[in-house]
Amino acid sequence: MLRRSLSLQQRLSTSGFAIAIFAITLFMAPSVQAASCKIPKSYYKNVACTANSGYFLATKDFGAPVALMNSKGKSVVDLSRYQKVDASKISAGLLPVLRNGHVGYLNMQGREVVPAMYDVLKEGQGWARPVSNGRIVVKQDGKYGVITTSNKTIVPFSSVISDIDDYQNGVARVRKNQAISWIDENGKTTSDPNGSNNEQSTTPRAPASANGNASSSNQTLPNRFTMLQPRQQDGKWGFIDDNNVTMITYSFDEVRPFAEGLAGVRIDETGALLILVASW
Numbered sequence: 001m002l003r004r005s006l007s008l009q010q011r012l013s014t015s016g017f018a019i020a021i022f023a024i025t026l027f028m029a030p031s032v033q034a035a036s037c038k039i040p041k042s043y044y045k046n047v048a049c050t051a052n053s054g055y056f057l058a059t060k061d062f063g064a065p066v067a068l069m070n071s072k073g074k075s076v077v078d079l080s081r082y083q084k085v086d087a088s089k090i091s092a093g094l095l096p097v098l099r100n101g102h103v104g105y106l107n108m109q110g111r112e113v114v115p116a117m118y119d120v121l122k123e124g125q126g127w128a129r130p131v132s133n134g135r136i137v138v139k140q141d142g143k144y145g146v147i148t149t150s151n152k153t154i155v156p157f158s159s160v161i162s163d164i165d166d167y168q169n170g171v172a173r174v175r176k177n178q179a180i181s182w183i184d185e186n187g188k189t190t191s192d193p194n195g196s197n198n199e200q201s202t203t204p205r206a207p208a209s210a211n212g213n214a215s216s217s218n219q220t221l222p223n224r225f226t227m228l229q230p231r232q233q234d235g236k237w238g239f240i241d242d243n244n245v246t247m248i249t250y251s252f253d254e255v256r257p258f259a260e261g262l263a264g265v266r267i268d269e270t271g272a273l274l275i276l277v278a279s280w
Helices: none
Strands: 005-014 017-025 031-037 046-049 056-059 065-069 075-078 094-099 102-107 112-118 135-140 143-148 153-158 161-164 171-176 179-184 229-233 236-240 246-252 262-266 273-279
Touching (some): 094 112, 112 135, 135 153, 143 161, 153 161
Parallel strands (some): 005 246
Antiparallel strands (some): 005 017, 046 056, 056 065, 065 075, 094 102, 135 143, 161 171, 171 179, 229 236, 236 246, 262 273
16 A cells, blocks of 8 residues: 655635645545535534544533434434543444443444453554454553454454554554564454565654654654554644654644545534545
8 A cells, every 4th residue: 555645735714714625645646625514403512523424422511422413413322321432433333432441332323342341542543443444453451452343352462562553455564562564354464565574673763852743863664554643732633644743734623533535624613524535
């Protein structure tokens, strides 16, 4: 898979709100279009869009989850027993939830198909990962592993693993100590989709600077398989690549992770969610 390189090119001010236009490069520029997420009428005071256009999140004033609503404004899933949910990471019909300090996954019928038994993640991607290619990267007892959407362990939990990327096109990148390798959806070692040797070493990453960029002295393994991840800085959100390099500046009040070439960002004063769609 070729590397995606994104940059903020233009901001326009129209009718009191800003529209951000991104150029997404895949050795040739794809077309980008924006679509609005419209919140349905309901008796809930605080309602936000989610990563699934058919569902909306109702919360209390202090942010605690209340319910998932459908496009008609009707409550379809009670979320009141959860400390947190991450509606920006609904994927494959599963919503990351936090109950009693542990991470689980809830389906759109309100059933916990993955019990709340996993560690809270402490990384740039947030406290939980979304489903990717039917797999979920989780932690248990401080160790990374991979499970299916039915909670079957695919990659056994190991202290040797320092990080696992989300799956893309059936493969995921794994870091073990200073070595990088690739695994398939069954957790078996596979070839590097970029055509390099399957297992390579890399130097440790330098700490990110104040603006979120990695030090220029940091040398990492060249890689075209890049995922952009949301990160917050000074109250604003942007996107970084695998090397902690800022690819989209910190300009947004709210963002959604990239998934299948699109990401949602909220930057207008009315609270509408603009979804940037990349097609190639």
